[in-house]
Amino acid sequence: MPPDIWQTAWQTWAPWQIAALVCGLLAAAALLSAIRLTLARASRPDPESSEGQTGVRRALPLRARVLGALFVGNILLNTAAAVIAATALIAILSEQGFASAAGVAIGVVSLAAVLAEALARLAARAGCVERVFGLVGLRLENYAQKLSFREEIRGRLDLLDQDGDVPNTERQMLGGLLDLGEMTVFDVMIHRTKMRTIDAELPVQEVVREVLASPYTRLPVFRGTPDNIIGVLHAKDLFRAIEGRRERARIDIEAVASPPWFVPDTTSLRDQLSAFLAKKQHFALVVDEYGDLMGLVTLEDILEEIVGEIGDEHDVAARGVRPQADGSLLVDGSVPVRDLNRMMGWALPDEEATTVAGLVIHEAQAIPEAGQAFTFHGFRFEVLRRMRNRIVALRVSRLPASDPVEPVTRPRAA
Structure with a gap:
């Protein structure tokens, strides 16, 4: 394009008007960016409600389209600011060549756009957008309730599952991982009627036979009644105690067993998994609010909620x-x-x-x-x-x- 056309375009507007227009476009782009970042962090429907269960699936694609539109608008405004600034600077710096003028214009506008994006992020984190909306009576929290990142991941997982993009095994593993916070040890425990236990009054030979016949390496030890658990016997501890001893009958099973660990039946699987890792234990006994024995839970029980059934050569084949x-x-x-x-x-x-x-x-x-x-x-x-x-x-x-x-x-x- 000839230089006189650029000069004519420049002369149509006063310099302060050009500068104000560019600043206005950059400010509008920053506003769109702040709104986009705010909406990205905004709340969505509550999945616990009947409306929220379907609302998650509706909100995620709608929110993605809105965020995409805001992102495109941000790009268009920044591009317009760059073009207008380049036009003005080309008219001023035309004697130095088109490439130099355009390069300076794009560089200046790009730097301004980066600064505007940074200010937009600060404004979004400070809640400035919510305050501005509040001045005109618009509140984001009136449209939705909070949705945690786990629930958002679950919603996205459901959407991908509908499209067939997630293998069934991986979907179950991700779903099981997300469910750990919603399930309690009561949901996965082995009920007390199915627990294999050891009577502390049995002779050592009987205890050894019981341990060898069990598919488990850890067995609760009771005294008097099966609900009176006094310890947890590990097979290795038992065999280590009787190794090299001639008078095996004098071994105190209660002394060999480790102290029992009791946990409430309302403990979430996520908290219990963290407790297992922190205490470096694999076995806990579950009690209700009155302290009565309900069953037992192991680290393997929790892991099976994520990866599915974990079997080995000693597991009982029948699943029922x-x-x-x-x-x-x-x-x-x-x-x-x-x-x-x-x-x-x-x-x-x-x-x-x-x-x-x-x-x-x-x-x-x-x-x-x-x-x-x-x-x-x-x-x-x-x-x-x-x-x-x-x-x-x-x-x-x-x-x-x-x-x-x-x-x-x-x-x-x-």
Whole structure:
């Protein structure tokens, strides 16, 4: 473009007007940047509410589009400021050549844009945008509630899962890691009725046989009643104590066992995992608010919530889930709902009940008799065996997708 055209463009505006326009564009770009940074840190819908559960999925893509639009607007404003400043400086420095004038203009505007971005970040961190919005009666917190970074990751994970971009194994591992703060040791503990324990009054030979017959290396030691735990016996400590001794019968099992570690059943898995790592222990006994023994939890139990079942050559093979030829499952009532979901890829709710039997009792609002069947959550649950007040075995069948399933709050007997 000839120099006289640049000169004509320059003469149309006064120098202070050009400077004010460039500063105004840079200020507008900084404002958009501050709004973008503020929205990036702003709160989103509460996932605990019914609206928040779907709101997370709606808010994330909408928020991404808004942030993208603000980012593009910021770039356009900075570009416009650079072009206008270059036009003005070219008119002034035309005698030094187009390249020199344009280079100086772009360099000056780029430096100003960097300073504006830095000021925008400071303004966003100081809450200046919220204060400005508040002056006109607009408050960001009126539109959403706080959403932690874990809940935002979960929302993004759900979106990626819908697109099929996350392998099922990795999705379960990430989901299990995020669930650690929401679950308690009560949800994953081994119930006291299934604990393998050692009587401190047994002869040493009997204790050795019990330890060798157990798939576990750590066993609680009780005295008098199984609820009176006085220690935890490690197999290595036992064999180390009896090695080289002729009079093994005189070994005090209680002295060999380590002191028991009791934790409340309301402890979150995240806190318990941190406690295991801090104390360098793998084993804890779970008690309720009255101090009564509820069960035990191990480091492996928590890790299995993240990576899935961890098996070795000494683990008991039976899991309590036996597939049948007709597509149904024979399930022990004590099988955790989360384990069944993980094994079968289902989504049965586990908020109100830990085990499959507990889920049926919760939905039925009663303890069913053997032979009763219920349909809920897209499945049919038939009670096969009941022992006293416990559901021992069930048959679980997934209903065909074509069958209409009502969202029942209290299941109907089938």
